[in-house]
Amino acid sequence: MAYATLRYQMRGQAKYWGKPTTCTIVCRHGKWYASITVNVLEPALKPEILPVGAIGIDLGCTSALSITDGENHHQIDAPQFLRNAEHKIKKASKDKRRKRAPNRNKKIKAARRFKKAQSKISKLTRKVGNQRHNWVHQVAAEIISGNSFVATETLVVKNMTGKAKRGKRKKQKAGLNKSILDVGFGMLRASIKYKVEQIGGVFIEVPTRQVKPSQTCPQCGHQHKKTLDIRVHECGVCGYVQDRDIAAAEVMLYWAKGILPGLGTNRANAPLR
Ligand SMILES: [Zn+2]
Numbered sequence: 001m002a003y004a005t006l007r008y009q010m011r012g013q014a015k016y017w018g019k020p021t022t023c024t025i026v027c028r029h030g031k032w033y034a035s036i037t038v039n040v041l042e043p044a045l046k047p048e049i050l051p052v053g054a055i056g057i058d059l060g061c062t063s064a065l066s067i068t069d070g071e072n073h074h075q076i077d078a079p080q081f082l083r084n085a086e087h088k089i090k091k092a093s094k095d096k097r098r099k100r101a102p103n104r105n106k107k108i109k110a111a112r113r114f115k116k117a118q119s120k121i122s123k124l125t126r127k128v129g130n131q132r133h134n135w136v137h138q139v140a141a142e143i144i145s146g147n148s149f150v151a152t153e154t155l156v157v158k159n160m161t162g163k164a165k166r167g168k169r170k171k172q173k174a175g176l177n178k179s180i181l182d183v184g185f186g187m188l189r190a191s192i193k194y195k196v197e198q199i200g201g202v203f204i205e206v207p208t209r210q211v212k213p214s215q216t217c218p219q220c221g222h223q224h225k226k227t228l229d230i231r232v233h234e235c236g237v238c239g240y241v242q243d244r245d246i247a248a249a250e251v252m253l254y255w256a257k258g259i260l261p262g263l264g265t266n267r268a269n270a271p272l273r
Helices: 080-097 112-146 168-176 180-198 244-257
Strands: 018-028 031-040 053-059 065-068 073-076 147-153 202-206 232-234 241-243
Touching: 053 112, 053 180, 053 244, 065 244, 073 244, 080 112, 080 180, 112 147, 112 180, 147 180, 147 244, 180 202, 202 244, 232 244, 241 244
Parallel strands: 053 147, 147 202
Antiparallel strands: 018 031, 053 065, 065 073, 232 241
16 A cells, blocks of 8 residues: 655635544545544634624525514525526436446446436536535625624424335435525524524524414514415504515514514514513
């Protein structure tokens, strides 16, 4: 066995230095990666002044994120590539299925075109993975730059039931088949939570089943069932009109702050808890 010493430049920089404990070297899609785990001695540095903003975030499908601080709202969409990725990968996979696949039992070798199609899929998958990663960190960093109080819905874990009975492989498959955007949302939520808590802020998970953000009026607390196709919140009691997802983000923010009015009262005379 031959050994070689390589001196290689690291991309980016370690945020906190410590004692390196493990080093894993892997080859993925023809590229080499080294992952070094560092035992951090010092806890993460907190900023001297905590950003003062408090926001509610609704993670949805129409707009990826609907963000409000109670007065100003904005929405962030998932990048076009992420939205198209599912389709592109499916198309490439379909393409691959038309080529001659290898079969060990029948001693059939993979067609050159099969290998080519396979490499296309893995390139695409890696590209999506990288882009999703970048987007998640960019959005999370932006949120943390101005806010240290974030309220969002409790994570609903789908895909855990249903197919679980049919054995381990089925379960793994169900996990793999999760939409690229869904995975992005999960990562985004986790990333925001991590970053908020890292700076010493507060990340509040709103129990959606109990609070019902999309069915509640943020101004008066009146609950009214809306089907998914209704994109605008229009309160029949106080007349408040707002985009459905922004209204849901407002409900979550007010609930987290303890100022969500109860049934029949309006926000101005609601007791501050
Ligand atoms: Zn209302």
